[in-house]
Amino acid sequence: MTIAMATRTITFRDALYEALLEEMERDEAVVLLGEDFANGGAFGVAGDLTERFGSDRVVATPISENGFVGVAVGAAMTGLRPVVEIMFMDFMALAMDQITNHASKIHYMYAGQYEVPLVIRTPFGAGRGYGASHSQSLEGWLIQIPGLQVIAPSNPADAKGLLKSAIRENNPVVCIENKLLYPKSGEVDDTVDLVPLGVARTCRRGGDVTIATYGRMVDMALEAAALLATEGVECDVIDLRTLKPLDIKTLLASTATTGRFVFVEEGTGGVGAEVCSRIAEAQPGVRVVRVAARDVPIPSSGPLEQHVIPQIADILDGCLNTL
């Protein structure tokens, strides 16, 4: 007797790989562009896709970030569905012209004549000692660009489902992937194909304080919530999953009950600035607190880095400050 298992445990890296594999099999317009695919890319996400699909569809690029993002924009305008990998989010600085002035603007400024079905995947965040130029969380820039959408999965199931949705989206989407998550495992439900963009997930219900975050900080927020529960403080924990468009409805439903809001992020506070402002505008009585990185470049040394990037103790402090 065989029992059909709907859920499997896979790593975050493999979830992303499966999303790419399945979408490339589903639609031959899907092509990958990025550096070092011969070995699956710097973090191995592309695995054996070069062998499977050939170098026409898994395009190994030179180290020309603005150039190959622009190539992907032109390819997207003319019928392909490129998924671009930028090796570290820090390198996105090199491609910001094509992201800001081209990919995000073309649909509007050319009055809908062209669509740009483009996904840019990029590892972000600290925690591996890479130092100032390989550890940043720059998504605060991205959410300020009209025409761009940003997703930030925190677990394998969302990584797979969100990336698949993004690839089917006819707008440019940036997928930011916390590099510490790649080896982490979690369950994926094979009966669920897509996770829609723009819908947050409530991971824990409490009622006293709302903590919202994304990426690897979701697990830290859940740990903080568990600790607070032992002290009698019950938290809602919300995983944004998509930074833009923001699921403000889910956030406001929670803060309407708690009246207290803590936003946690690995960047220097730009996403929190936007989210907290939206909440304060809609519900002026809510107490809002941001827990974010300090305003210094990220040091390489681990013990130093901990002073810069939010820790669980900082989330606890943030929550207690709202009480």
Add this chain to the structure above:
Amino acid sequence: MMEIETFLNYYRLMLRIRRCEERIGWLFARGLTMGTAHLSIGQEASAVGVLAASRPGDQVVSTHRGHGHLIAKGAMPAPILAEICGRATGYCRGKGGSQHIAVRDLDFLGTNGITGGGIPVATGAAMTAKLRRTGAVVFSFFGDGAANQGTFHESLNMAAVWNLPIVYVCENNGYAMYTAQRQVTSVQDIAVRAAGYGIPGVVVDGMDVLAVREAASEAVARAREGRGPTLLETKTYRFAGHSKSDTGGKYRPKDEIAAWQQRDPLVTWRQYLLDRGVDEADIVSIDAEIDGEIEAATQFALDSAYAEDEALTGAYSTTAATGADLLVAAGAGGPL
């Protein structure tokens, strides 16, 4: 088409560019345009000569100085003027303006406000053409200023490595805004940079429409046959200022301007046609045709409404039901 009819059509296209741009200047002076505009008066033979080597289905990515490329690809003055006047009847409903005009029906992927910004986009269109075996060739226009952008170097390298069907056209008018090429550029001929990417580099007289067509045809044949990209440099000159804020000034010697004006491509081409035995009446009738066209186009533009009810729509495509539209459907508001 008989050769002489083809030649008369080059005259028609160059004149359409000239008169359309003169009218843009006239509208600007009266405060009737939106924003600035970059005129290509003097450079008409480059646009018309290059695209004379194209065929329908070939794609163009242009620059901030793109009205000439638009018209050479088949665009008409009325929707161009309407666009520059911000009207709903413009090619991009007034959302784009002079520097952001695309015409999908003509495979014109857009004028582009970022110097060098269109070069990788054109390269990507060529990637699609190769992967999909469409047979299209892509024309990537840019100026001498853009040849100092990273995108120029990155794109030529990629197109060479991937053997893409693309013609890079550097319209070298000697000045990047108020800066002379020799002040900021390591070489006199941009075309020599092609050697660094292992592709052919060709210099051609950009004031001679036939010479340009000849050189472009060779590059197109190479691209169409799967032999990869070419860098074509058309030596040309803009008779007008950089943009409408450039009222002359001292950055270009007067005798230099005068010398280039002696080689006005419209004047020389008209004379060439007469020397070839074309009846002057045929030329005069084109003059009248274009004059009438520009008058009607101006009226059309100024009589058109603004698409104000579209200002807040169209930032996101809604044809894939996974993102912004889904949120709107859920009553959660737009992506803002």
